[in-house]
Amino acid sequence: MTAPATTTPTIPPGRTPAPAARPRRVLRIRPGRVGVHAFLMTVSLAFLAPLLLAVYASLRPYEETSEHGYFSLPRELSLDYYQRAFSESGMTKYFVNTMIIAVPGVLITLFLASFVAFAVARLRMRGSMVLLMLFTAGNLLPQQVIVTPLYVVFNRVPLPYWMSDSMTVYDSYWAVLSVQIGFQIGFCVFVLANFMRTLPQEILEAAIVDGAGVWTQYWRITLPLCRPALAALGTLQFTWMYNDFLWALVFISDGDKLPVTSALNNLRGQFFTDYNLLAAGSVIVALPTLIVFLLLQRHFIAGLTLGSTKG
Numbered sequence: 001m002t003a004p005a006t007t008t009p010t011i012p013p014g015r016t017p018a019p020a021a022r023p024r025r026v027l028r029i030r031p032g033r034v035g036v037h038a039f040l041m042t043v044s045l046a047f048l049a050p051l052l053l054a055v056y057a058s059l060r061p062y063e064e065t066s067e068h069g070y071f072s073l074p075r076e077l078s079l080d081y082y083q084r085a086f087s088e089s090g091m092t093k094y095f096v097n098t099m100i101i102a103v104p105g106v107l108i109t110l111f112l113a114s115f116v117a118f119a120v121a122r123l124r125m126r127g128s129m130v131l132l133m134l135f136t137a138g139n140l141l142p143q144q145v146i147v148t149p150l151y152v153v154f155n156r157v158p159l160p161y162w163m164s165d166s167m168t169v170y171d172s173y174w175a176v177l178s179v180q181i182g183f184q185i186g187f188c189v190f191v192l193a194n195f196m197r198t199l200p201q202e203i204l205e206a207a208i209v210d211g212a213g214v215w216t217q218y219w220r221i222t223l224p225l226c227r228p229a230l231a232a233l234g235t236l237q238f239t240w241m242y243n244d245f246l247w248a249l250v251f252i253s254d255g256d257k258l259p260v261t262s263a264l265n266n267l268r269g270q271f272f273t274d275y276n277l278l279a280a281g282s283v284i285v286a287l288p289t290l291i292v293f294l295l296l297q298r299h300f301i302a303g304l305t306l307g308s309t310k311g
Helices: 031-058 062-068 080-088 091-121 128-140 143-156 173-196 201-209 214-225 227-243 246-251 260-267 275-295 297-304
Strands: none
Touching: 031 275, 062 275, 080 091, 080 260, 080 275, 091 128, 091 173, 091 214, 091 227, 091 260, 091 275, 128 173, 143 173, 143 246, 173 227, 173 246, 201 214, 214 227, 227 260, 227 275, 227 297, 246 260, 260 275, 275 297
């Protein structure tokens, strides 16, 4: 008997044969990776727990939580506390005060820090490393140490009336703004100088050959390349200046000039404090920093991972 002939399927002209199916990969679960993910999830929940508890408490009436506790199941959820917190504390005015301090503070800090970092990292100048060490050492000084000297100095430095109602630096936005810039500029110089050192030197050499001056090298060549680092620093600086409470409390005596962090005190009664209302106010105060982080998230993550793959 003859074996049946095997027939090969004919492929029409102009068609390519279909690729052979690839074998499926078997997913292997590594115990070490599972442990790492479990640890990261636990740490994330530990950091998010206070915020989640504040949001949960802000949605419940105080009578319910006082009777059944904050960890009980809700019987009623509403957004009434958010409306009350925003109206009773007058947060609109305090938000404006905070932006008057935080937005110029971030922009001026990044501009001055990037200019100093460019001079330290990209220009050939003597003592650049010593200058960088001085800026870095300024961050090691505890801020509370100079509260009293600054208080005395700000009360003696005069300002014209159109800059300060008190005719001095004290009780004005300039006091808080100058302290914020002075303390934050050292950290920004340290970060930007180290990032600028990683930029290819050939870019500046080509610009110098084309006749670019120092300002052109800084503004049109180096600064655009530092966008991820500037975005990361901008997010951090805005968060730190926005959440600051010490300097405004010390250097501003007029209640109408205080930042939004002090508006929460308006929600505390003399004899009774509704902590659910206070939690709603805290969530409202935290929203701007969350929005800034979400808007700059891509640049922020890119700035944090700079140099991680550099060989």
